[in-house]
Amino acid sequence: MDWIKRLHEAVVKGQKREIAGFAAEALKEGMSASAIVDEAVIPAMNKVSELWRNEEYFVPEVMRSASTMQVCMDALKPLLVTGEHGKDLKVAIGTVKGDLHDIGKNLVAIMLEGAGFQVENMGVDLPPEQFLEAAQRGAKVIGLSSLLTTSMPGMGTVIELFETSGLKENVTFLVGGAPVTANFAREIGADHYAENAAEAVAVLNNLFDSDAQNP
Amino acid sequence: MEGSFTGKERMEAAFRGEKLDRQPVLLLLGGHYAERAGYTLEQFFTQPEAALETAKITCEELDSDALFVPLNPLMPDAQEAFRKLMGKAPSIKKDNIKEKLPRWSVRLPREDPLFSSHLDMCEKCVEVFPDYHINTMIGGPWSFALELRGANEAMEDLYDDKQFLHDLTKYTTDTVIARCLAVLELGVFPFIGDPSAGMSLISPAVYREHVLPYHQKIVEAVHDKGGGVSFHICGYVDPIFQDLIDLGIDGLSIDGPSSLEKLFELGRGKTTIIGNIDPMLFVEGTPDQLDEEARKCLDIAQGEARYVIGPGCQIPLQANLDNIKAFTQACHKYGAF
Known part of the structure; x- marks a missing residue:
């Protein structure tokens, strides 16, 4: 399973109920939490921003994607190296x-x-x-x-x-x-x-x- | 009133597609002239006499063609007054609404104390201002549904429980229809304000699935009773212009971010277009700028009979009164047919 693609799609499409499960499966198959964030989650939110700029996505779609991303990040937080993705602001x-x-x-x-x-x-x-x-x-x-x-x-x-x-x-x-x-x-x-x-x-x-x- | 026609005659002509002497002017105002009338804003929002006297002074000062009935708890500026009176911002969000909704029946307008007071004011305005086109703002079904449910929760419902949103919007639609028919009976023109239904919040697809069928029901119910109805959706609505025109509404009021030019391209003569000077210009701009904006809108209209010039939304309470006056005078000057 291409988990990068699956997780990317889950964020873009707002699959909030499924994404924690996808993240768990990806980790089980050896992906690192950091890779999930860098290669799937962040690019997915960039895609969502692009869809918003192009008037394909509006507030509900962006909110759903953002809250889906949040569910994923909450699941990964304990595994992320402190300060690795955070900004000290x-x-x-x-x-x-x-x-x-x-x-x-x-x-x-x-x-x-x-x-x-x-x-x-x-x-x-x-x-x-x-x-x-x-x-x-x-x-x-x-x-x-x-x-x-x-x-x-x-x-x-x-x-x-x-x-x-x-x-x-x-x-x-x-x-x-x-x-x-x-x-x-x-x-x-x-x-x-x-x-x-x-x-x-x-x-x-x-x-x-x-x-x-x-x- | 200036000229030989009343504002009521001008507005009714605009809805019929006929020209009299000039383009009518519709100003969305509230307690802006309360102080000049000798009242505080809190008095304007809560005391019928203060509301009526303020409306009289407003009409005398500005000579516009239409007015919105005051003492309306649904108007945005009323929220601030209620907040000061109640000590907190008013909210109608309901806990456990999914369990409660099946037990709700539509409240008749006269059973709602706040709306009933507003109906009394509607009656009074029709009596006191016979020469003006009397409108009242009625909250639209989608925005009403989002207030009951909570906007954040409703955005999640779009994914997780669409049927509940439809059931809730059906309830709010029936309430809105009851209110429209109640004001129509008194000779007042319903003006549906559905601020959350525009693309500043939802997508065209969500509008078409979750809002359009209910707007259609309202238009049909009003037309069945021989009445007319205008709609206003705040913010950007260009992507649904055609949908709104096809609804068959009598008046379509658009906000500053929407394109008056594009609406005229699609809807010239098919609905009465109302708008759309940026309301913040009345706060931040100068009389010269308001004069220029009035001219620009009238140039776009090109003498269209079915056009009413006005602000894109309610003029903020902190607007400069000189700007409001300058705008109205510019409309009279440049809007002659």
Whole structure:
């Protein structure tokens, strides 16, 4: 059995219930956890991103693939060498106060985890103080999500809190959500804006690579 | 009102495909003029008198042709007011919904306290604003289903339990139909807002399997009663333009990310097209930019009788009122036939 092909297909097609079994079989036949991730899982998510860019996949398909990938990664985690696939960059992400929408934010969280970042998905309707506490726990990237024009100003409130607390320079702010624009992100003092989950991953990958080159 | 025609006459002409003096204007507004009317936003969202007086001031200030009935718990900006009043963001997500659904029957509109208050406001608006085309936003069946189920859970149901999603959407569709018929009886035009049904969330294939049949049911039910209905889906809907046109809906309102040009190519004269200035321009833009955008949309329309100019979605509450005024004036200036 070509397990690389099988696992790749399982991620792309969102075969969430089967993938843990496939991973177990692949390991039994002598494949390493690392090879499964490098040769099947990561290329599969790259394929999913391509399908999304080409408007063949939309949010439900990408979410299903991402959560399928997550099931696979959870099964492999105990066997992966610590730090081998992880990026030493902690991200705390949440939807701001007054907003319960989380589908886009959850997708960003899953895809960032898949890309190797350490992600704390803090939930929805979050008061600004909770983001500050996340930074005090070690988060270096604060991801803010909002789907309502009425709750968008809350993003600015979070950033202001960090400024008055003297912690703004310690973190990087990444913002997104349907009504959010690059212009709005600039106005509130956010460091980065991402239009979708794939862009969020790209932004943080660039940030991580840039930090690695300039420690 | 300016001119010799009322806004109601202009809008009804647009739905019939006839021209009067100019292209009608439809603004999706809420409590934007509450302060000018002497009320807080919380009063606007909860007190009938405050809602009505704000609507009066809005009509006087802007002279648009249509209005949306206020005191509507389904409007996006109402959510913020309810959050402040209740101390938490409102949610209708139900636990154990798969076990509960078979026991649910459709709640009649007058049995729902919040919607019943809204029906009272519908009646009032028809009485107080006879010269305006009165619309009310009714939440669409798909978005309603996702709110009851939870959007994340529903996305998994698309793979693991499609039948449950169909059963749930059938329930929400029956509720939506009941609401549409209730407002129609009062002389108000139902405007279905189904924000989660667009390609900003789901694929065209999912729309066609899980949403289209239910939108069709709503259109048929409304038409059977001799009424008309408009649909609005937020975000990007270009891939399903043809499906929406083929539904036979009377008005199709599109959001900023969708292409007005493409919709005119496919649907000119087949439905009344409504839109689609980017709502955020009313917040971030200038009066000159709004003037230019109005001109661009009217250029694309080329004097089409079945076109109503307006924002792509509800204008955010933090919009600059000068921008709203400038936009409306530009529409009057450039929209003459």
